Amino acid sequence: MNHFDLAQIRSKPHPRLRRGMFLLPSIFTAGNIAAGFFSITQTIEAIAPGSDARGHLDWAAIAIIFAIPFDALDGRIARMTNTTSDFGRELDSLADIVAFGMAPSLLALVWGFHFLPDTINAQLRMHLLQAGAFICFLFLLGGASRLARFNISHNPQPRNPGRADRKYFVGMPIPAAAGLLAASVHLCYGIPNVYWYIAVPWLILVGLAAYLMVSTWRFWSAKEINLSRSHPFRLLLLIALIAYIVLRYSNVSLFLVALVYMFSGIWARAVYGWQRRRRRRPAALPESSAPAESDSLGPRLSG
Numbered sequence: 664m665n666h667f668d669l670a671q672i673r674s675k676p677h678p679r680l681r682r683g684m685f686l687l688p689s690i691f692t693a694g695n696i697a698a699g700f701f702s703i704t705q706t707i708e709a710i711a712p713g714s715d716a717r718g719h720l721d722w723a724a725i726a727i728i729f730a731i732p733f734d735a736l737d738g739r740i741a742r743m744t745n746t747t748s749d750f751g752r753e754l755d756s757l758a759d760i761v762a763f764g765m766a767p768s769l770l771a772l773v774w775g776f777h778f779l780p781d782t783i784n785a786q787l788r789m790h791l792l793q794a795g796a797f798i799c800f801l802f803l804l805g806g807a808s809r810l811a812r813f814n815i816s817h818n819p820q821p822r823n824p825g826r827a828d829r830k831y832f833v834g835m836p837i838p839a840a841a842g843l844l845a846a847s848v849h850l851c852y853g854i855p856n857v858y859w860y861i862a863v864p865w866l867i868l869v870g871l872a873a874y875l876m877v878s879t880w881r882f883w884s885a886k887e888i889n890l891s892r893s894h895p896f897r898l899l900l901l902i903a904l905i906a907y908i909v910l911r912y913s914n915v916s917l918f919l920v921a922l923v924y925m926f927s928g929i930w931a932r933a934v935y936g937w938q939r940r941r942r943r944r945p946a947a948l949p950e951s952s953a954p955a956e957s958d959s960l961g962p963r964l965s966g
Contacts, residue, residue: 699762721853823935
């Protein structure tokens with residue numbers, strides 16, 4: 664055996680190491696599922712008689728927030744290690760249904776409507792509970808539809824295209840929508856809602872998140888962030904600073920980040936619509952100016 668064959672054998676990855684590399688992104692996907700399952704169990708514990716509803720709901724919201732980096736890392740690690748597969752994509756979609764579909768919809772229903780007191784109008788409470796259950800189901804349905812569209816789309820384009828050198832999501836991604844609901848609950852430290860005038864805007868927020876997921880509006884994609892550059896020290900320093908702020912002031916900072924991200928998509932769509940109407944606006948002169956101009960030119964041409 665010559666030196667060339669020996670070097671070629673050494674360059675090939677070991678079969679066990681290769682299988683381990685395929686397992687690595689699936690571990691993060693399993694962490695995503697585990698966080699969603701933990702959130703669901705904590706939400707169920709919150710409605711048990713005599714339980715600490717505030718603590719359980721807050722932990723349910725935190726679990727959904729923790730599932731977001733797991734979801735972001737599994738796909739990125741699979742692309743970095745060149746271990747993407749159809750199985751991994753399908754598993755990731757099923758994990759997102761659990762962590763960002765079932766868990767936040769159940770949390771939104773229990774936190775926003777289950778603890779409404781019996782002292783308010785009985786008919787109003789019944790209508791709010793029914794509307795809340797329906798809107799939370801729409802959130803789950805919208806998330807499932809968003810994932811199905813993402814899986815079958817090849818290079819999708821938003822209705823309001825942005826810069827050609829940037830990448831965008833078509834519709835609000837389901838982790839961002841779930842993070843918005845979880846951050847809202849975490850903002851209140853998990854204290855259940857007992858006021859009907861908070862339940863109404865909560866209905867609107869959950870419904871708006873469901874609509875944005877199935878919309879074709881553009882949302883910024885964090886896939887542009889590249890940590891493999893030769894000198895990523897500034898970016899790492901910025902990420903460390905943001906992580907400190909988020910962990911130190913998680914209640915307010917997470918909610919603001921989620922709210923800004925949601926309104927960034929709405930603002931981008933509104934600006935695009937305004938610019939499009941402005942371009943279509945005719946720039947013709949008033950009707951009275953055309954005859955006046957021809958009358959004034961007539962005598963000059965004849966003279």
